[in-house]
Each structure stands twice: as C-alpha cells, then as structure tokens.
Amino acid sequence: MNVPAFRRAATAAASACVVAIGIMTAPEAAAAPDTAPAQGCYHRDGYPPGGGRNIGGSPPKYKWDHTPYVGARYVSCGRTVTLYYGGYTTHTTHYNVRWTQPGSHGWKQGELRAGARMKWEMPAGYGDYNFMVQACNRGGFGQRSNCTNWSPQLYLNAR
16 A cells, blocks of 8 residues: 655744654555445544535545645544545645644644545544645745645544
8 A cells, every 4th residue: 555655844842942854654554444344343534613615525525615625534443544635736746734633732734745636544543633734836945835725624533
C-alpha cells in the first residue's frame, strides 16, 4: 500500500524554540477502510458540524466552493483513522492539513502530498478528531505558497 509521506511544519514557540522539519510516514492500516467492516467491527464517518456541501462518496466528502474536499473514516477493528482529501490537480504541489486528536492541545499542521484523490492513514486513539485541508502551489525561492481557503472542518468520533 502506498502511504503518503507527511512533513511536519516548523513552528516557533513563544520561548523562541523552533521545532525542526522532519518526515513522518503514517503506518498502514490493519483493515482496508474502503471495504465493509468485518463482523463485530464498525466504522464511523466524519461530518462537518459547521456546514459544507456533501459531494458524496464513501465515506462522504465535503467541500466549500473553491476548496479541496475532505472526508474521514474511523475503522474499529484496525483502530485507524483515514483522511480522504483532494479535488485539485492543476498547479497543486501539496496539501496543508490541520488536525486535532485526543490528548492534543490545539491544532497541529503539516503537509501532505498532492494528487486528485488522496488518503492519509493514522493509528487511532479513542476520542475526538477534527480535520481541515487546503490545496497549495509552492512559491519560488523566498516566496510563500499560494493556497486555497480551508475545506470545511470535519469532526470524527473514534470510540
């Protein structure tokens, strides 16, 4: 299974401490989230409590005009969360993702690879997750990336 690489964003804390940029690969899921769960297993799909247009699919994917889509699914047997994102191919070099997970304080932000229909899997602890994505075109040397607005925020309960 091809698992997208994840690049952690550098952040500066108030104490002027800087976190270095690193590469992390999400582990593979034990069960394929695109298939029906095994007997005794279940899945839960994310939804946007603040609204968003449902463009369909399994799990359902949501977007605003001029943003990428985002969908998420928790599978109990593999205890994995899979984030589905995409919808942009022209001039997109990467996607930014923001998420919260159980036990974290505040939002984390990172970079995911680009493509039309992408997914990112991670092991899931029990609790609440939130996700948002945006499509970006990396700027030249010394220039900022040009990005879309953020997708709708998805909420996913992994219990």
